[in-house]
Structure formats: C-alpha cells, structure tokens
Amino acid sequence: MRAYLDNAATTRLSDAAREAMLPYFDGIYGNPSSLHDEGQRAGAALQNARERIAAAIHADPGEIYFTSGGTESNNMAICSAANCSAARRPAPAPERRKRHIISSAIEHHAVLHPLEALQKEGFEITLLPVEPETGLVKPADLEAALREDTALVTIMTANNEVGTIQPIAALGELCRARGVVFHSDAVQAVGHIPVDVRAMNVDMLSLSAHKFHGPKGVGALYCRRGAPLCPLLLGGAQERSRRAGTENIPGIMGMAAALEESAAELAEVSLRLTGFRDEMIDQFLRLPRTHLNGDRLQRLPGNASLCFEGLEGEALLLLLDAKGIAASSGSACTSGSLEPSHVLLALGRPHEVAHGSLRLSLSRYTTREEIDLALEAVPQTVEYLRSISPVWDRLRRG
C-alpha cells in the first residue's frame, strides 16, 4: 500500500474532471475562435466553464482569464500591476510612475522570482516579515509599508509549505482604502477553503487546476473589472486580448468540473481532513524537540508541517518513501539549493532545524489507512534517524 500525502505538490485528477475533459479531445475539438459550428460548440463550452468557475469564487465570468496555471497567473498579475499602473490613461509622466511593490517573505517562487526581476529593472520591493512560528502577516505591517508610489501588494492566501492562511480580507481592505492593486496567490486555497473574491477585497487572484483534482497545465487569473491587466503572451485576441493562444478546452472543462466538485464537498471534506491533520500533528508533537510550522488554527485543513530536530529532511523523506509514504520536505537537499526553505527560515527556524522539516498534505481522497500508516511510520523513522545522528546525541545530552 502507498500513502500519497503530497497533495500540496499536486493532486490526482478526479473522475468527474476526467469525464468532463474526454469529449473535448476528439469530439468537440473545434477552435473557439472559429466561426463554424465546430468552433462555436467549443466556444459555448468555454463560456460555460468560465461561468461555472466564476460562480465558484463569486466573480463575474468576464473577470476570469484562463492561463496555463498558477505560475503564469502570478506572473501576469505582477507584470500587469507593474506595467499597467503606469500605462493607464492618461499615462503619467515617467517620474510619476509607481515603482514600489509589497509582498511577503513566504511567497512562492512564482511570485518572488518575478519580483526579483522587477527589482533589477528598478522597482523597489518590500517583503513583509511574518510572525515567528505562525507565518502570519500582520495587517499593521502592511499599513506601515504602503506608500504613495505603491503599485501592487501581493500576498498569498494560503502558504504551500506551512499551510498558514493569511487575513486576506483585512489586508485587501487596507489596499482598497489606499487605491493600491491587491493580488493574492490562492493556488493552495481554491478548492480547499472558501474563496470569495468580493469578501476578500482582492483585485486579482491566481488559481491552478491541478491543486484541486483538475488537470495539470491549466489555471486562471481572476481580475476585477477595472483592475489593470496586460498580456504576457501576444499573438491573438483570445481571453479579451489579454492572453493569446488557443484555449486549452479539455483542461478548462476539467478545471471547471473539479472546482465545482471541490466546492460542493468542501465543508464535509474540510471537517474530515482537519481531524486527520490534527491527529497527526498531536501525535508527532509528542516526540521531543519537534515543532509545528505555521499557525495552529489559521491553517489549511490538509497541511501538517513539522520540524524534527537532529535529523535531515531528505533522509526522512526517502525512508518514508521506502515505507510507502509520499511526503515532502523543505530541507536544502530537497530544494536543490544550499539553503533550506525560505519559508521555514522566515518563520524563524534556525538552519539546522529547518533542515529537518516534513510536510504531509492531504486531499479528499486521503484514507484512514493512509493516515494510520503515517502515524506509525513517521515517529519510527524520526527515532531511527535520530538514533544514528551525532547531532541528536548532543541535543539529548543538552
């Protein structure tokens, strides 16, 4: 038996999503831009999917732009706010262009790397710190960081590594009061917690289908009517000229079905996963020198992220894999860089502790048996790795 507990990385396609996709590969395969019947049937499907996805996040269909996924949505939002805030009519003089962007220290690289690129072009980037341990952004910190020349604030709805859910509505309210564009990377949130773009006071919001049992390679950007949106890809009038390229109709149909299904089951699934999650967290915290990463309550229902002192995460991950458990770690050895996860460091974990991290992430397909396997294998493996660790010997002696 295998326990797939890495659903924050990606999820399995749901049966409903697969069924929804199948007619659009070889049956209704027309190009929505074509005027003939085949094209118009595909176009009708596209419009139908747009309406259903919009409804699921309380947006208007005209505010949904289909993309290739979360990374593209984030890039599009950031680049739009950076370029379009300057290109609004009448265009402000170059010296009056807004050149300041605020984000947080724990964003995904799909946000941080575009911001670094903008920094090289002369933008000033403020990365808000987060509270130690919990990873929460404080609205007061955002308020203090907002400036006259702030073009964009981008703060993720829920963190992919530690599961912390940010006070997005409060952060959005501050931005709206100052007339600053507010984007949220909600890739980990959509389909897992209620997402209502109106209540959250966001101008833009990114989502990705494969995080909620839809297919890979498709996502969307919500962009409130009136908020600036510039295309990253040129070459066609698709998506109201904001995103060129023939639409991924099978993917979009799969995403719509997966999102509707996730939304319908959200309350029930959330309750069940929260139970599983807390059972694991409570069990693992009984081990000495073990720490929960992220807020205990403002937390994704399916995320258990912990640091175990005295061991290294890649070794833990691979031993668990050998025992049938697919998990994830923020250790340097799994990130392919010299540094452990920037998120764990931002939470105040010292390097040597951040190396010993483990993330288990659940989905509605997670079974009691999978949880039981983790409850047994994780403490066993932690104790084994500590038994062969000279660092643990020192920690134990104090």
Next chain:
Amino acid sequence: MAMVYSEKVKDHFINPRNVGEIENADGVGEVGNASCGDIMKVYLQIEDGVIADVKFKTFGCASAIATSSMATELIKGRAVEEALTLTNKAVAEALDGLPPVKMHCSVLAEEAVKTAIKDYYDRAGIAYDPALFADLERGGHAHDHGDLVEE
C-alpha cells in the same frame, strides 16, 4: 526527486553498514556543520596498526548516510596507512556515482575518516607528516555542491 540515486546509494542509505559508536575508541573524527545540513562522526578501533572496527553516526541526507556507510566499509580491516589513501572519488565510485550536487558528501566522508586517523595518531603519540592532513586544517569541509538544480 530532483536527483536520481544509484541502487548502491539507496542500499547503503536504507541499510547502512557500521552504524553506531565505539566505546573507548582509539580515534574519533567529526566533520561538517549542522547549519549546512550534514555532520559525520567516525569511530576507529585500531589493533596492530589495522582498523579492526569502525562505526559512524551521521546527520544528513541520504547520500551523506550512504557515503559514510561506504567509507567505513572501504577502510574496515585495512592498515591505517592504507585507509589514509582513501579519496572521495573512491567512495563515490564504489557507490556507482553520486549526483553532482551530492559530491560534497563524499568529500565529507573522506575528511571524517582522515580526521579520525589524525586523532588516533595524536592520542597514540605516533609521529606523522602534517602535510597528510593539510586539507583538514582549512577548517570545515570544502562546501562545493556542484551545479545547482532547480526543481
């Protein structure tokens, strides 16, 4: 995974040889840095100039554990002088290779063995050419992780 380990690395990681400590060891060597994510500690028991027993404890990733295991296998039963010729390349080759970002683990294994031998020489009052251990005197291992891989 961003990298692929050989079957031998997997074997020595999942079933490491010579894990543990030696009480009253004749030489002990510890290298690495917890903040970099790997520390190796090697214990030697020497009889008549031969490594009669060797044990290790390692804090680190799969390849750190596998290289410790292989390094101890390669020196067990060897004359101390012979063990001193152990190179990180020999450890890596015996494991059928390591991913480039993990080569530093084999360097660490070589240094752990040499540090333990130096400790044995110092404790036993055996004279040696300091040049033999010149590489260890730089303090800490060379932290060359090779080419970085983006996930």
